[in-house]
Amino acid sequence: MNWENNVRRVVPYVAGEQPQNPKVIKLNTNECPYPPSPKVTEALRGYDTDNLRKYPDMNITPLVNALAEFHGISPERIFVGIGSDDVLSMAFMTFFNSNKPILFPDVTYSFYDVWADLYKIPYECQPLDEGFNIVKTDYFKENGGIVIANPNAPTAILAKVSDLEEIIQANPNSVVIIDEAYIDFAIEVKDSCLPLIDKYDNLLVTRTFSKSRSMAGMRIGYACGSEKLIKYLNDVKFSFNSYTLSTPAILAGAASVKDNDYFVSTCNKVRATRTRIFQELQRLGFEETVSHTNFLFAAHEKVPARQIFDALKENGIYVRHWNKPRIDNFLRITVGTDEEMDTLVAFLKRYL
Ligand SMILES: *Cc1c(COP(=O)(O)O)cnc(C)c1O
Numbered sequence: 001m002n003w004e005n006n007v008r009r010v011v012p013y014v015a016g017e018q019p020q021n022p023k024v025i026k027l028n029t030n031e032c033p034y035p036p037s038p039k040v041t042e043a044l045r046g047y048d049t050d051n052l053r054k055y056p057d058m059n060i061t062p063l064v065n066a067l068a069e070f071h072g073i074s075p076e077r078i079f080v081g082i083g084s085d086d087v088l089s090m091a092f093m094t095f096f097n098s099n100k101p102i103l104f105p106d107v108t109y110s111f112y113d114v115w116a117d118l119y120k121i122p123y124e125c126q127p128l129d130e131g132f133n134i135v136k137t138d139y140f141k142e143n144g145g146i147v148i149a150n151p152n153a154p155t156a157i158l159a160k161v162s163d164l165e166e167i168i169q170a171n172p173n174s175v176v177i178i179d180e181a182y183i184d185f186a187i188e189v190k191d192s193c194l195p196l197i198d199k200y201d202n203l204l205v206t207r208t209f210s211k212s213r214s215m216a217g218m219r220i221g222y223a224c225g226s227e228k229l230i231k232y233l234n235d236v237k238f239s240f241n242s243y244t245l246s247t248p249a250i251l252a253g254a255a256s257v258k259d260n261d262y263f264v265s266t267c268n269k270v271r272a273t274r275t276r277i278f279q280e281l282q283r284l285g286f287e288e289t290v291s292h293t294n295f296l297f298a299a300h301e302k303v304p305a306r307q308i309f310d311a312l313k314e315n316g317i318y319v320r321h322w323n324k325p326r327i328d329n330f331l332r333i334t335v336g337t338d339e340e341m342d343t344l345v346a347f348l349k350r351y352l
Contacts, residue, residue: 013114016320025343027334028318030153030182030295032214034269034337036252037262040215043255047248056247058238063250066257067222071194077224079233080253082244084181084208084221088147089115091204091223094236095175096121098144105134107326109149109179121145128152132289134159139167146171149179150193151186154320154332156291158186164193168200175229177204182293184212184267185274191292194224201226204233211294212267213256220245220253270294274335280345281333284352299329303352311351317344 016029035041060080068075081087092115096102099122104112106125116123126138132155139146146167151158168176178193184207186192194205204225210216223233237244245253256263274291281288286298300308309321309331320332335341 013111025317025340028320030334031216036214037259039255039259040252043251058242062254066254076227079223079230083219084206087221087223096145100144102145103143104147109153136163140170145174147177151182151292156289156293156297158292181208185294186292277341295334305329305331
């Protein structure tokens with residue numbers, strides 16, 4: 001007998017590095033290069049720390065209400081968690097409780113298989129086509145649930161809402177999760193599956209404050225769905241950890257949601273830089289997917305991705321590279337400020 005035989009062993013998710021050196025140009029974890037809304041700063045500056053002695057509002061009311069107003073849906077259809085990783089992890093635990101495999105693409109957010117392993121959920125990866133597009137018919141078979149990131153990471157590709165709707169429609173017996181971590185960087189509002197929650201009670205759409213709202217350090221994410229789905233999620237949450245978001249996070253999150261002008265202008269700035277750098281990289285011999293996110297997914301026609309990755313890193317520019325089949329010649333480059341991106345392009349011009 002050995003206690004180690006009873007350990008729940010997992011191979012953990014590997015996040016992008018967070019270097020301590022402030023001089024590093026960090027284009028490796030899809031953070032927003034701009035600060036959060038000044039309203040967030042105000043909310044945190046004005047916060048009376050005497051209140052920290054009390055537990056937070058376990059229903060996260062001010063933030064849930066702000067989100068309900070923002071999306072024009074009732075508060076009962078919103079679940080908030082500590083980043084969308086927490087929301088997704090809770091959703092896996094709550095809804096993927098069958099012996100049938102859950103389905104997700106072979107190239108996607110690399111946390112999905114980690115949660116599946118952690119919760120002992122069987123899964124089957126469905127290969128994206130050659131252009132990294134979802135093959136919808138792959139999801140028309142029996143399954144224990146479906147999770148699709150749209151736009152997808154790390155490919156940056158946006159799937160059509162009509163294709164995703166067909167998948168949702170074909171699966172009334174499973175919960176379908178659409179992870180919209182990057183949807184705010186898509187061009188049009190109609191690119192989101194969120195309106196479909198009115199039509200399908202088995203659809204859960206997740207969002208995050210980490211990218212488009214510049215609040216990765218605050219850890220806020222949420223999901224929208226039918227009242228039934230949200231009720232089941234809350235039942236599991238309250239059986240796991242009642243007090244998730246801290247009081248300052250709840251207030252800061254609500255302040256961000258209420259400042260829509262700032263949010264829209266930040267997303268527009270990122271999109272403008274994305275368009276410009278997409279062309280610069282193209283001129284340098286990179287092949288890229290069409291990005292609907294705050295990052296570019298690029299492979300150079302001659303120089304291997306790992307080599308470029310190492311050279312960039314040596315020069316204080318961090319991007320992301322995976323030694324994985326199909327994507328090992330690609331770099332994922334977060335869209336930073338114009339100045340940061342110019343430094344990147346200038347280096348590549350010298351190096352390539
Ligand atoms: C960043 C990201 C998340 C998680 O973000 P949080 O910081 O936990 O809110 C979830 N899904 C995808 C696809 C992401 O890229």
